[in-house]
Amino acid sequence: MKKVVSIVVMAMLLSVMVIGCSTASPSQPATTASAAASATEQATQASATPTVAPTTASPVKFTFFVHLTPILTMDFWASCTNKYTKLHPNVTINLISAPTADNGTDYLKTLYATGQMPDLFIPGPDGVSPYLKNNDLLEFTDADADYMKNMDLGKYNGKRYVIVYKEQVIGIFYNKKIFADNNLAIPTTYADFTKLCDTLNTKGITPLAMGIKDGWTQNVLMDEILSTYLLPNNPHWAPDRTSGKIKCTDQNVVDAVTKYQDIIKNYCNKDINSVSYTQMMDIYFSGKTAMIPMGSWLNGEIQRAKPAFDSGFFLMPNDTANNVAPIYAAEGLAAYAQTKNPQAIKDFVRFFMTDAEWYGKFLKTEELFPTTKQAVPYEMSSCRQDMEKQFPNWITHEVWSNGSGDDTFPTGMVTYFTTMSSAIAAGADVKTELAKADIEWDKAVANSK
Amino acid sequence: MFMVLPVVMCFFYGFTNWDGMSKNFRFIGFSNYLELFSDQRVIGPFLNTLVITVVTTVIYNVLGILLALMMDKAGKVYRFAKSAFFIPTILSSVVVGFIWSYMIQTDGGVVNTLLNIIGLPSINLYSTPFMTILTISMIITWQGMGLFTTIYLATLSTIPQELNEAATVDGASPIRKFFKITLPLLMPGITLNCILALTGGLKQFDIVKVVTNGGPGFSTQTIVMSALSYGVDYMRRGYSTAILFILFLVIGTISVIQLSITKKFEVDY
Numbered sequence: 001m002k003k004v005v006s007i008v009v010m011a012m013l014l015s016v017m018v019i020g021c022s023t024a025s026p027s028q029p030a031t032t033a034s035a036a037a038s039a040t041e042q043a044t045q046a047s048a049t050p051t052v053a054p055t056t057a058s059p060v061k062f063t064f065f066v067h068l069t070p071i072l073t074m075d076f077w078a079s080c081t082n083k084y085t086k087l088h089p090n091v092t093i094n095l096i097s098a099p100t101a102d103n104g105t106d107y108l109k110t111l112y113a114t115g116q117m118p119d120l121f122i123p124g125p126d127g128v129s130p131y132l133k134n135n136d137l138l139e140f141t142d143a144d145a146d147y148m149k150n151m152d153l154g155k156y157n158g159k160r161y162v163i164v165y166k167e168q169v170i171g172i173f174y175n176k177k178i179f180a181d182n183n184l185a186i187p188t189t190y191a192d193f194t195k196l197c198d199t200l201n202t203k204g205i206t207p208l209a210m211g212i213k214d215g216w217t218q219n220v221l222m223d224e225i226l227s228t229y230l231l232p233n234n235p236h237w238a239p240d241r242t243s244g245k246i247k248c249t250d251q252n253v254v255d256a257v258t259k260y261q262d263i264i265k266n267y268c269n270k271d272i273n274s275v276s277y278t279q280m281m282d283i284y285f286s287g288k289t290a291m292i293p294m295g296s297w298l299n300g301e302i303q304r305a306k307p308a309f310d311s312g313f314f315l316m317p318n319d320t321a322n323n324v325a326p327i328y329a330a331e332g333l334a335a336y337a338q339t340k341n342p343q344a345i346k347d348f349v350r351f352f353m354t355d356a357e358w359y360g361k362f363l364k365t366e367e368l369f370p371t372t373k374q375a376v377p378y379e380m381s382s383c384r385q386d387m388e389k390q391f392p393n394w395i396t397h398e399v400w401s402n403g404s405g406d407d408t409f410p411t412g413m414v415t416y417f418t419t420m421s422s423a424i425a426a427g428a429d430v431k432t433e434l435a436k437a438d439i440e441w442d443k444a445v446a447n448s449k
Numbered sequence: 450m451f452m453v454l455p456v457v458m459c460f461f462y463g464f465t466n467w468d469g470m471s472k473n474f475r476f477i478g479f480s481n482y483l484e485l486f487s488d489q490r491v492i493g494p495f496l497n498t499l500v501i502t503v504v505t506t507v508i509y510n511v512l513g514i515l516l517a518l519m520m521d522k523a524g525k526v527y528r529f530a531k532s533a534f535f536i537p538t539i540l541s542s543v544v545v546g547f548i549w550s551y552m553i554q555t556d557g558g559v560v561n562t563l564l565n566i567i568g569l570p571s572i573n574l575y576s577t578p579f580m581t582i583l584t585i586s587m588i589i590t591w592q593g594m595g596l597f598t599t600i601y602l603a604t605l606s607t608i609p610q611e612l613n614e615a616a617t618v619d620g621a622s623p624i625r626k627f628f629k630i631t632l633p634l635l636m637p638g639i640t641l642n643c644i645l646a647l648t649g650g651l652k653q654f655d656i657v658k659v660v661t662n663g664g665p666g667f668s669t670q671t672i673v674m675s676a677l678s679y680g681v682d683y684m685r686r687g688y689s690t691a692i693l694f695i696l697f698l699v700i701g702t703i704s705v706i707q708l709s710i711t712k713k714f715e716v717d718y
Binding site for chain 2: 106112113134212213215269273274275279411415416420422423425426428433444
């Protein structure tokens with residue numbers, strides 16, 4: 001009995017000593033959300049000369065799931081979180097990623113299914129609908145996201161669950177030297193475009209570089225054509241298809257997809273089945289083709305692989321010359337609703353989007369377009385500078401198959417259309433494939449309920 | 450536990466509409482099983498898988514026996530040949546897929562460049578889905594041949610030389626000796642290699658994924674690729690597990706039938 005009493009007394013004495021040695025008083029209040037936000041704002045304003053402010057805040061720890069690419073490495077993401085945690089020493093951010101670079105979306109779904117969902121994450125091409133189904137996403141109110149340029153971007157039923165952090169434009173890049181040597185003008189209508197391609201063919205120059213081996217590259221061209229032909233008359237194509245107002249087999253869709261097939265059949269390199277994205281770029285950079293249908297991220301690739309290459313850009317023309325600039329604006333930051341630190345996460349997201357130094361560095365990787373109100377200057381290639389000048393005059397729509405928020409396709413349909421576009425590129429019958437797509441769409445809608 | 454439990458779970462989820470993520474799902478009876486028997490995105494990949502399985506099994510065994518007979522000799526050259534044939538087996542399938550996808554590239558690939566050098570025209574190995582599937586089957590056999598040949602070499606080493614010598618004394622021709630002595634005594638190796646080739650072919654995924662990614666469209670998908678795509682891209686995990694459970698039954702049934710057939714031909718000496 002004496003032994004037990006002495007052990008208890010010793011334990012109590014030890015705990016008192018430990019408490020006495022700690023710097024924080026038990027009665028010290030936890031940092032309030034506004035205080036943290038204010039600290040973040042101050043830090044952001046002083047980003048040129050960051051100083052480590054002494055903090056009395058209680059420790060905060062959260063996980064951030066990122067997708068890795070050859071450019072967006074773990075060190076790159078860490079440069080963001082390190083800068084933030086230097087300014088907020090009480091915050092620890094644990095960066096995690098998929099074991100391999102190409103399966104981030106699948107890995108994220110696995111983490112979710114096994115109860116290991118990260119607090120903050122970058123959703124994949126499916127968007128956030130798989131998580132929204134179970135109401136597992138944190139809402140960012142307009143006040144939380146007052147730095148956004150477009151306050152409606154990515155909203156589901158009027159609520160924002162993703163802070164879209166970049167925009168990319170898709171269109172046609174062209175080799176300025178080939179165009180100049182052959183006195184070729186930038187086409188403004190689809191008729192001009194086919195005429196241009198015919199001229200190139202007669203001169204023995206393949207008009208467009210194309211490859212379907214990786215499974216997604218050809219879909220950029222199909223998306224360009226469908227966006228420019230369908231979205232001006234119906235900007236909310238996806239919800240209308242889901243409600244049954246329109247069909248994939250409608251004549252305007254068939255006509256647009258037929259144009260896509262015609263372009264591949266008549267104006268691209270003939271070995272598309274064995275050509276990957278990297279090889280497509282090689283073909284274009286080597287001057288074997290005059291053009292390549294791709295997104296603005298190609299500017300980043302040119303800067304890295306062939307900085308001296310003189311490339312221009314124009315939008316895929318339609319019949320009216322009121323050409324559409326299809327924008328990829330579905331990727332961003334989302335948070336798990338059951339996170340223990342919602343306010344800390346919102347503060348970090350604010351830092352991500354408003355710290356000019358970091359955000360500029362992030363945008364420069366692929367010469368992206370910002371989604372914030374604040375101008376974010378960074379060193380751009382001449383082609384990207386031209387795009388910057390033209391951007392305010394463009395009629396923009398989110399890319400046909402990659403809309404955000406309510407315009408997101410049902411789960412699986414982005415993959416389905418991407419796969420379908422490779423079948424059509426290889427010569428499959430357009431009407432048959434679109435009829436199958438209608439069946440798949442209805443199945444996907446039924447499965448999502 | 451690690452084998453039985455997943456199979457039981459797979460069987461169980463095959464009767465549900467589970468999306469792979471939600472905590473809630475409901476039982477839908479045999480709907481998944483009924484759907485997959487009329488789904489072209491299951492039937493097509495299953496036929497592709499069967500073609501790959503049949504082609505690779507035939508080549509592994511016919512060519513494997515021939516190569517083993519040719520290399521079943523002593524000497525430095527034969528030792529080198531045995532090692533050289535085994536090297537692709539130790540490479541990752543993904544690496545093999547990448548190497549070959551560049552080798553068979555239509556424009557500028559090694560195969561077509563060599564053909565052009567000797568005055569032959571280029572061939573497009575991606576010209577049709579069937580041609581592509583055959584090409585993929587060749588790549589798979591190129592990688593696995595070393596293992597199958599080694600198994601045949603090991604089996605050949607168990608055949609007593611006295612039997613062949615006695616047959617030679619009796620005046621038997623080499624072909625007669627092969628069919629009457631070597632082949633019957635190779636049956637244990639054939640049984641093992643057939644099982645390995647059949648199960649490997651039916652589970653084929655990685656090389657196809659790297660070489661064609663299942664495309665164009667769904668034309669070169671294998672059944673495992675289709676199941677994975679349904680489970681992850683389309684979030685129909687219940688349907689995906691139903692496909693895999695049927696595949697499990699097919700592999701099990703074919704293996705049992707094949708074992709019972711080849712066992713009949715095995716002989717003792």
